[in-house]
Amino acid sequence: MELSLNALVERLDEQFFQRATRAWRVASGTQRDVPRLDELGELKRQDAWQAVNEVVDSPRVDEAKRARLTLLKRHLARAFVEAQREEATAKRAHFVESHTFFAAAKTWTPLEASRELPKLASRESRLALASELSLQLTANPSTAAHQLDLGIEALHALKLTPESYLEVLHGRAIAPRLEHARAMLNATAAAHADLLGYALKKVDPQLTARTARFHDAERATLAPWLFESFRREDLQHAVSRTLTDLNLSPNADGRLTVDTDSRNASTQHVFELRVPDQIRLLLAPDMGIETYATWLSNWGLALHRANVGRTLPFVERRLGDSAVLQAVGLLFESCLLDEGWLKRYLRLTASQAREAARAFAFRQLTALRRAAALSDFSLEASKRGAVSGLDDEYVSRTSTALGVEAPRGFGVFEADVNNDAALTLDAYALELVFRRELRERFNEDFWRNPATGRWLVDLASRGQRDDAAVIARSYGTEDLNPLAAANDRVAVMGL
Incomplete structure (x- = not known):
């Protein structure tokens, strides 16, 4: 592959830093509306995973290096799957974080409702919110359904079954x-x-x-x-x-x-x-x-x-x-x-x-x-x-x-x-x-x-x-x- 394994790891190191820094700033309230960046680059390519896979399977690789590359292989498999459904994941997140509905005398998003529902002391309020949340999710399954199906398609592209993918991912x-x-x-x-x-x-x-x-x-x-x-x-x-x-x-x-x-x-x-x-x-x-x-x-x-x-x-x-x-x-x-x-x-x-x-x-x-x-x-x-x-x-x-x-x-x-x-x-x-x-x-x-x-x-x-x-x-x-x-x-x- 065009990108060396060492360069791949360096790119990954920087990606982790940038992503965590932005997440920290948003969560702590010091930064808002952070634009999404195409930070995966070569990391989301199928051949990146395949190249690492080939090196891991090579009999010429010593065990210490094989162990490190196995960790990289697992991450790249997940990165490829997530990249193939990145747009669907963003749409799903937008729905659960931004779609609004009214219940229990308040306007909610699905994410807020799921988090706050058990904390409501009033059972009447919980009943009303739970019922409406269930209706909203039942009526709007498309973003999550598309995300799931694209994830399955990504496994097929890697020539993996759900079981073999999990064995790669979890070890x-x-x-x-x-x-x-x-x-x-x-x-x-x-x-x-x-x-x-x-x-x-x-x-x-x-x-x-x-x-x-x-x-x-x-x-x-x-x-x-x-x-x-x-x-x-x-x-x-x-x-x-x-x-x-x-x-x-x-x-x-x-x-x-x-x-x-x-x-x-x-x-x-x-x-x-x-x-x-x-x-x-x-x-x-x-x-x-x-x-x-x-x-x-x-x-x-x-x-x-x-x-x-x-x-x-x-x-x-x-x-x-x-x-x-x-x-x-x-x-x-x-x-x-x-x-x-x-x-x-x-x-x-x-x-x-x-x-x-x-x-x-x-x-x-x-x-x-x-x-x-x-x-x-x-x-x-x-x-x-x-x-x-x-x-x-x-x-x-x-x-x-x-x-x-x-x-x-x-x-x-x-x-x-x-x-x-x-x-x-x-x-x-x-x-x-x-x-x-x-x-x-x-x-x-x-x-x-x-x-x-x-x-x-x-x-x-x-x-x-x-x-x-x-x-x-x-x-x-x-x-x-x-x-x-x-x-x-x-x-x-x-x-």
Whole structure:
């Protein structure tokens, strides 16, 4: 190919920097209406992926170089697929971010409605908004349907099936992972149903799983009855004290810039301008268990990225398995599963800490079950395309997983040829591997041991060369299985 592999990597490095810088400026409110640039260039060409693929398969390539090029190959496969549907993706984004409708005494976009629906305290308002949102999505499926179909066409252009594409993209086969996911759904159905019933009663004493709607179950995962236990004024102190006890610098000795006063909760994110030296973190203060989880996971992830080895090759700093990064974030937010942490940092009583840990375990188990349903559905959608009956399949799978009837209209918008939901399942499995390792090394209170901080820095320093499965094996776990992670949450729930 005309562009050398070294030049390709340099182009990619600059693309990442420019994209993250613009995203950070827009999210932080310092820049608006940023024009889209054709920043992919040669990176979106099919022959770029093919050329790297040929080098990876060459017997003359040493294993270290092969490992780095495999990371590049995975990224280029995704870049090609995204490039083929770039215009459709932009139209879909425009619809969900700009299309407006009126419900519950307010004008909404689909994106705003989806984010804010569970937060509405009034069930009457939730019912009105959920109904209208479902109608709007059902009536306007074309942008998402076109995006899905173009993604499938891109796989065909690469001569890949949905399954083989995911094996390239994730570095491991999808079929056994989906078998694990289905087994997890079956094994934890009764426990999830039990706590769902309890949580629904906490939201509204009149609710049962039979009478509840999807938005009721979503609100239950926010644990609104515990808002006073997770006060806004305690939030930053609790997170900062945790980092201090771990002997972790909250700003990574200047490599991490933190803004903890965003006015828009939807912009909370880690922005990786340059890894490890220019990391940005945007957070919004609020009350509630969801906000505490967001702060813990994002701050933990930001510190992880700010401690990546500076001398590592670009591909090992930036192009690895996102399941590993998710697992790090989950490790930090899973402090909320620990009654000892809740009592120490939030000064909760024993009974309050027990209730909070159970509520957060229910929240995470619900997320696991939702990811399992979405992963299975997304693979099916990647085979069938945006055909009639696809939404019925989504409603059936999601309703079974979550114990309440899922709304219509969401199926084609949720379908994902990249199947990031499968990576979420892997992340939960790896997080449990991390947590068990830390408990064995440093006891149950590992979250206040400076040795844990050193362990976390060492993990980060290795970069992203190894994927989730390789890392799990290095700690003695041969199989990434979400069932173990789900059972861990069931145990916390006391069921």
